[in-house]
Amino acid sequence: MPSFSDILNRPTVFADRNVLSPHYVPSILPFRDKEIGKIMAAVSPALKGERPRNIFVYGKTGTGKTASVKHVAAKFESHTATARADAAGTAKSAAASSRAKTCYVNCRMYNSRYRVIQKIVKELLPSLDSMGFGLAMLYEKMMESVLTSGAHLIVVLDEVDMVKDLDDLLYTLTRANDELKQGGVSLIGISNKLTFKDQLDPRSRSSLCENEMVFAPYTANQLAAIIDQRVKTGFKPHTVEESAVNLAAALTASETGDARYALKLLMKSGEIADDRGIKKITDKEIEEARHTADTEVAFEAISTLPDHQQMVLLAVAHLAIDKGKNTRLTTGTADEDDSFLTSGEVYEEYCKQAKHHRKPRRSARWYREYLNDLEMLGLITTIESGAGMRGRTRLIRIGFPPADVKKIIEKNFSIIEGKD
Numbered sequence: 001m002p003s004f005s006d007i008l009n010r011p012t013v014f015a016d017r018n019v020l021s022p023h024y025v026p027s028i029l030p031f032r033d034k035e036i037g038k039i040m041a042a043v044s045p046a047l048k049g050e051r052p053r054n055i056f057v058y059g060k061t062g063t064g065k066t067a068s069v070k071h072v073a074a075k076f077e078s079h080t081a082t083a084r085a086d087a088a089g090t091a092k093s094a095a096a097s098s099r100a101k102t103c104y105v106n107c108r109m110y111n112s113r114y115r116v117i118q119k120i121v122k123e124l125l126p127s128l129d130s131m132g133f134g135l136a137m138l139y140e141k142m143m144e145s146v147l148t149s150g151a152h153l154i155v156v157l158d159e160v161d162m163v164k165d166l167d168d169l170l171y172t173l174t175r176a177n178d179e180l181k182q183g184g185v186s187l188i189g190i191s192n193k194l195t196f197k198d199q200l201d202p203r204s205r206s207s208l209c210e211n212e213m214v215f216a217p218y219t220a221n222q223l224a225a226i227i228d229q230r231v232k233t234g235f236k237p238h239t240v241e242e243s244a245v246n247l248a249a250a251l252t253a254s255e256t257g258d259a260r261y262a263l264k265l266l267m268k269s270g271e272i273a274d275d276r277g278i279k280k281i282t283d284k285e286i287e288e289a290r291h292t293a294d295t296e297v298a299f300e301a302i303s304t305l306p307d308h309q310q311m312v313l314l315a316v317a318h319l320a321i322d323k324g325k326n327t328r329l330t331t332g333t334a335d336e337d338d339s340f341l342t343s344g345e346v347y348e349e350y351c352k353q354a355k356h357h358r359k360p361r362r363s364a365r366w367y368r369e370y371l372n373d374l375e376m377l378g379l380i381t382t383i384e385s386g387a388g389m390r391g392r393t394r395l396i397r398i399g400f401p402p403a404d405v406k407k408i409i410e411k412n413f414s415i416i417e418g419k420d
């Protein structure tokens with residue numbers, strides 16, 4: 001049996017794994033100078049005691065939106081800290097600067113107006129125990145704090161599309177500005193979903209999007225440079241071949257341009273190398289890492305899917321598992337066609353699942369939309385059957401091991417249903 005020292009002393013290609021974690025924000029963000037500069041300019045009025053316009057930052061996943069905005073927020077906070085220290089703010093601008101503040105809210109976690117406002121109050125008044133406060137009380141506390149300090153508050157709403165009652169939240173924050181005689185609240189909304197804006201009330205939309213900014217996906221060369229920066233600090237010298245870096249960048253660029261995925265490839269390839277006692281990461285490890293990373297990404301995607309899409313996928317998984325069993329029992333070998341399910345049988349199973357989870361089932365029209373969504377995510381593949389025995393129908397095959405898919409979805413449902 002190994003001891004902890006044995007484990008800790010195992011040879012590794014990593015110098016500092018933290019550097020590769022998705023939460024790590026590097027002090028320098030290459031290729032985002034322009035975007036960072038624009039956000040800084042946009043929020044700077046708050047440092048002079050004026051209300052900045054709201055900003056909406058949009059871009060595909062992994063384009064550095066969160067990292068860039070956090071970078072600006074950190075610079076902003078260090079500026080205000082200096083201003084506070086500066087002769088207790090004798091100059092007017094120093095006084096205004098010292099009262100400005102940023103507040104970062106991850107809306108995946110704080111996904112309603114109530115939770116967002118509660119989080120803001122917690123940031124403004126850390127010692128206040130707001131447990132059990134109603135919305136009106138929280139709002140009052142927030143207003144009181146902003147008004148008495150005269151603060152200009154910049155609230156970052158990351159993944160803003162996750163807020164269930166966003167219209168209400170935007171209305172409340174806009175109203176706050178109308179009511180405040182001193183200080184103010186402005187927003188930086190971040191999202192990777194552009195279409196969510198269409199569902200917003202036109203007033204909310206125009207208030208959220210006073211100033212829009214788009215982050216473009218990284219090119220292969222940019223990704224290679226981003227990876228290289230992490231290789232230098234995250235890995236021991238000479239443990240990653242240059243061609244492996246280029247391959248990771250090229251693979252990522254050809255799919256999404258998502259820097260998070262590129263870094264994931266790197267982390268996984270390091271783990272594979274360590275597991276096997278390999279001293280250098282080559283193309284081969286990157287290729288293998290791609291496999292595991294793809295499965296992981298798909299599984300993460302499942303967990304964030306809306307209920308009905310999950311139930312359709314669960315139906316596919318159930319039937320695929322059953323079919324696997326039956327095939328083995330009856331014919332012994334599964335020919336190509338046997339791995340496909342018909343659209344009709346999946347719909348029937350979905351209806352059963354909906355009943356089981358006590359959700360009203362959706363019509364066949366919605367069901368077809370759900371199939372499209374699942375296919376877009378690579379979770380299933382579908383083909384049109386020829387006009388054969390069953391007539392023309394859509395045939396469905398699951399993209400990942402059905403038992404694993406089933407496990408994830410059932411776990412999600414048990415968490416959701418357990419909470420209700």
Ligand SMILES: Nc1ncnc2c1ncn2[C@@H]1O[C@H](COP(=O)(O)OP(=O)(O)OP(=O)(O)O)[C@@H](O)[C@H]1O
Binds near residue numbers: 026064
């Ligand atoms: N220009 C860059 N230089 C170095 N690292 C970067 C850069 N851009 C992004 N990253 C890294 O890539 C990962 C993803 O970036 P980030 O979280 O900012 O993406 P995002 O645009 O917010 O994506 P999502 O829409 O999925 O939230 C992070 O680990 C981040 O540190």
Ligand SMILES: [Mg+2]
Binds near residue numbers: 065066067158
């Ligand atoms: Mg983000």
